[in-house]
Amino acid sequence: MISDLLPPGVLLILGGALLPFVRGPLRAAVLLVAPLLTLAAVWTVPDGVVMTAGFLDYTLQVVEGDRLSRLFGIVFALAAFGGGLFALRQDFTRELAAAYVYAGSSIGVVFSGDLITLFVFWEIMAIASTVVVWSGNSARSARAGMRYILVHLLGGVLLMAGLAAHIVDTGSIDATRLLPSTLGSWLMLAGILVNAGAPPLWAWVADAYPEASWSGAVFLSAFTTKTAVYVLIRLYPGTEILVWIGLAMIFYGVIYALRENDMRRILVYSIVNQVGFMVTAVGIGTETALNGAAAHAFAHILYKAVLLMSAGAVLYQTGGVGKCTQLGGLARSMPFTTAAAIIGALSICAFPLTSGFVSKSMIIDAAGAEHMAAAWFLLEAASAAAILYVGLRFVWFVFFDRDSGLRPADPPLSMKAAMGLMAALCLILGVWPQPLYDLLPYPVDYVPYTVSHVVHQLQLLLFAAAVFFLTLPLTRPREGITLDFDWFYRRFGLMLARELGIATGRAGQSLLGSGKAVLRRFVGFVETHHGPGGLLARTWGTSMAVLSVLVLLLVYLLIYYV
Amino acid sequence: MSDRQPPRPSPAGAAAPAGGDTLAPATRRLLAIVGAVVLVALIVADPFVEGHPHFGVDGTFAFYAWFGFAAAVAVVIVAKVVGVFLQRTDSYYDQ
Numbered sequence: 001m002i003s004d005l006l007p008p009g010v011l012l013i014l015g016g017a018l019l020p021f022v023r024g025p026l027r028a029a030v031l032l033v034a035p036l037l038t039l040a041a042v043w044t045v046p047d048g049v050v051m052t053a054g055f056l057d058y059t060l061q062v063v064e065g066d067r068l069s070r071l072f073g074i075v076f077a078l079a080a081f082g083g084g085l086f087a088l089r090q091d092f093t094r095e096l097a098a099a100y101v102y103a104g105s106s107i108g109v110v111f112s113g114d115l116i117t118l119f120v121f122w123e124i125m126a127i128a129s130t131v132v133v134w135s136g137n138s139a140r141s142a143r144a145g146m147r148y149i150l151v152h153l154l155g156g157v158l159l160m161a162g163l164a165a166h167i168v169d170t171g172s173i174d175a176t177r178l179l180p181s182t183l184g185s186w187l188m189l190a191g192i193l194v195n196a197g198a199p200p201l202w203a204w205v206a207d208a209y210p211e212a213s214w215s216g217a218v219f220l221s222a223f224t225t226k227t228a229v230y231v232l233i234r235l236y237p238g239t240e241i242l243v244w245i246g247l248a249m250i251f252y253g254v255i256y257a258l259r260e261n262d263m264r265r266i267l268v269y270s271i272v273n274q275v276g277f278m279v280t281a282v283g284i285g286t287e288t289a290l291n292g293a294a295a296h297a298f299a300h301i302l303y304k305a306v307l308l309m310s311a312g313a314v315l316y317q318t319g320g321v322g323k324c325t326q327l328g329g330l331a332r333s334m335p336f337t338t339a340a341a342i343i344g345a346l347s348i349c350a351f352p353l354t355s356g357f358v359s360k361s362m363i364i365d366a367a368g369a370e371h372m373a374a375a376w377f378l379l380e381a382a383s384a385a386a387i388l389y390v391g392l393r394f395v396w397f398v399f400f401d402r403d404s405g406l407r408p409a410d411p412p413l414s415m416k417a418a419m420g421l422m423a424a425l426c427l428i429l430g431v432w433p434q435p436l437y438d439l440l441p442y443p444v445d446y447v448p449y450t451v452s453h454v455v456h457q458l459q460l461l462l463f464a465a466a467v468f469f470l471t472l473p474l475t476r477p478r479e480g481i482t483l484d485f486d487w488f489y490r491r492f493g494l495m496l497a498r499e500l501g502i503a504t505g506r507a508g509q510s511l512l513g514s515g516k517a518v519l520r521r522f523v524g525f526v527e528t529h530h531g532p533g534g535l536l537a538r539t540w541g542t543s544m545a546v547l548s549v550l551v552l553l554l555v556y557l558l559i560y561y562v
Numbered sequence: 563m564s565d566r567q568p569p570r571p572s573p574a575g576a577a578a579p580a581g582g583d584t585l586a587p588a589t590r591r592l593l594a595i596v597g598a599v600v601l602v603a604l605i606v607a608d609p610f611v612e613g614h615p616h617f618g619v620d621g622t623f624a625f626y627a628w629f630g631f632a633a634a635v636a637v638v639i640v641a642k643v644v645g646v647f648l649q650r651t652d653s654y655y656d657q
Contacts, residue, residue: 255637255641259649329584331584369616376616380626381636384629385633385634388634400585401583402584403582452612452613455604456625457626458600459608459630462597462600462630463601463630464630464631464633466601466631469597471635475641479652481649481654482645483654
């Protein structure tokens, strides 16, 4: 078995490292074969610790398999394959090499049996994904990538600090369930949540991903946030605060996506929204909820890939037009892309017969079964709202609505094949969820297709859809951006730095000024007395000297006799 | 975007009714009618569907229909209100 020789993630990392050295058909072969080999390796990882290594005094469990890690490994390998196929025409090899290192290290994270190995792969992900953002090759992507890595380095520092404290506390490096009760485990939770796109630092997702290239964004959408979900399921199941963090992410995503004009930014806000469902499920923490989180991550990666591929195809074929206000009517000339986008959009809305329906409803049902009323009503409301912001907003304003006059054709075959493959998987899992349910960490006792469930879901979605068309003039995309938390480090920080700079500058000036004044007075004093013509520097006459000595002797005599 | 993108295809000029609706008026009307019929059918079907309410109110008549409608309206309104405070021009961060 491959997994005996090499961790499955490292296989993909090596594939990425090979990419810069091969060209033409060989490059295409590496792009397609490396993820497939990885998929085979992931599939065959047995339960338990497979590979260990010594590091300092610790025994690292470099590869440890179980149902949860295999599930995430499989979908990550699938996402890498789909992304690689879609990116065959991306001639900027640095992006693809970085993307494969990024994907491989996320697979490394999910098979890490200990926290140190996990941390190492976690940081490789941060660096490789930054290179993918930078491969957008524009001034904007350069700046966005820099902000992206700063946020992730902060997350990494929190994770590392927590990890160190945790190891000192417990002496254990096992990646098993933790209770957020010590400082160490809280810091680790904070570091993981940064990657999940949790408040308050959530703005990095929508700041960075849409600045990547047409193919880079497809890779970026899959790995970072879902790896964080995996680690949360592994380490922090049933941590109640995650319910509320997840709900905050859900509504943040909906509201910002509803205001957004850039089509890929709409899709990226919906990543935060959907990951919010998973984080909430981890917080609920029952077996059904954790199954739901894992299943939803699987389904989400597939339909999000379809959606970002369709947006990437539009970008590629129009030469970079990404604003909804400049698009519209593309269904006429891009029927294939439109169909793929519709399938992806229906999946993200959890429409019956799509993958989202069979996964998201597990999460909502888990909240209901636990009688968590607030969570249940908010989750249902957010599901209804989902159709507004991607289901309709993205598809309607890019492919339908007012005709922009643009007539881009459908993209080349390789891109169509990738979109078709991912869209087909969305539909297959929607109609026949059993293969997905068989992969889930806990036994599944859940039947998605009951008459009441289908009818209720259709009521929820279609009445929300009616609102979309009734409020069309209100929600039509407009130029402009909506301020987010990144304002604090893009604007407020700058203002603060300038203000402090001016204030400290003034303080420095006055300190320097008074110092100079003291010095000047001293110099003046010395000059008065010792300078040319100063009292102590004058030449005195001999008679004056004799007189002085006489006076001194007189004083001496007087003192002696007294 | 990278500068190695294929050139932007020129808009197909005269043949493209830019600014017009993508769907023909007849199609739009048909879709609106089909949509309305489906919505009514979903309401009519509601009493015949036996749900598994968790909280009581979710078992009332056409709960999912009005709840979905209300949730969507609420989200649209909140998004509008957020915009009043946080909307800026595209070039805000470039200044």
